[in-house]
Structures are given as structure tokens and as C-alpha cells.
Amino acid sequence: MKLLRIDSSARTASVTRQLTARAAKEWKENYPDGDVIHRDLAATQLPPITDDWSATHIETSELTPAQRSYLSTSDRLIEELRAADTIVIGAPMYNFSVSSPLKAWIDQIVRLGKTFSYGPNGPRGLLERKKVVVITARGGAYEKGTPTEAFDFQVPYLRHVLGFIGLTDVTFIYADHQSREQAAAALKFAVERITGLFADQNRQAVAY
DSSP states (O other): OEEEEEEOOSSTTOHHHHHHHHHHHHHHHHOTTOEEEEEEGGGSOOOOOOGGGGGGGSOGGGOOHHHHHHHHHHHHHHHHHHHOSEEEEEEEOBTTBOOHHHHHHHHHHOOBTTTEEEETTEEEEOOOSOEEEEEEEOSSOOOTTSGGGGGOOSHHHHHHHHHHTTOOEEEEEEEOOTTSTTHHHHHHHHHHHHHHHHHHHHHHHHHO
């Protein structure tokens, strides 16, 4: 069993980093023989998508050394995803959306022929049968049916783009109200959700 922990906050002491660390700890306690891989996007050099990205449409055997070098980061990040059984993503909300490191990571892993393909019925995600936990931290709250729901360009986007590459088993855990007096209670609730989630996942695996 392998867990891939992804942090995308630019702040070393961020709420999402605290919670992804807790998630990795809980997972490890339930799977003591499992491996945890940590990908810190804030410390990863993520190349921008330029004209060189056209190399993704070229057969691997025909790539030049320069093209292979350009795609090496994408290859490495995609391999991490393929190897993982469970993926934990720390996703703070920045200006109603995702952080720039997380968006840059997404640009690297959404790749034709590697994580999605096109067929007679349209696009098909190639990363299947994996569990994803997205842990968000947000200054306010954006519950369905509230006036602030329309400002949430984070969760709908992540749900859609992860699903596009086949990651459809996604659980969101929210640490909302982090700029308000409810912050501590919201953080405590998120920790409880994380603890319960991985305990339940382990029980289901044993039962299966």
C-alpha cells in the first residue's frame, strides 16, 4: 500500500500542511507496512506549459533529449500518482480558487495518453481505482445553497479535473472559517473527519 501526500500551500505552517501530516500519520497507523511519499509542490520546480508541451503528442521513442528533459517532471509526477493507492491533497483556497503550485501540478499531470485518452465515447480517465482525499482550508465557508456558494471556484474545479483523469473516488474535508472565531472548532472537526475516514477505510479493506 502506498499513500501520496501532496502539499500545495506556500506557507510552511499552514492549516492544510498540519492536516495532511495528520492524515499521513493516521494512514500509517492503519497501514504500518505501507509507504508514504511526500510531494511538496512549494519546493518542487514545476515548469510552465510552453510550446514545448507539444512533445506530449510525440511517440516516446521519437523524443529528443531536450524534449525528454522538459517532460521529465511530468513523467515523475504521473508515476507518483500511478504508484499510489491513496492520494491526500492539501489544497488551501487562494482568492476563491486553488494555489498556483497546485494549478501548476495539475497542468503537469493532466496529459494525453498518460492520464486520459480519447475514444468513441469521448475522454476517458486512466487513473482509476484510487482513493483521493482533498483537505481544504478556507477563510469562510461555501456551503451549497448559501450566497457564498457561487464564489467557490476551488472544489468544483478540483472535482471536475480529478474526475477527468479517472480520480472519481474523492472525499473533501473542509477546515472552513479559518479567518473567523469558529476556526478552532472547524479545525477540530476536520481532524475528527480525517481520523474517522482512514479508520473506516481500513475496516472496509479488511472486510473485503
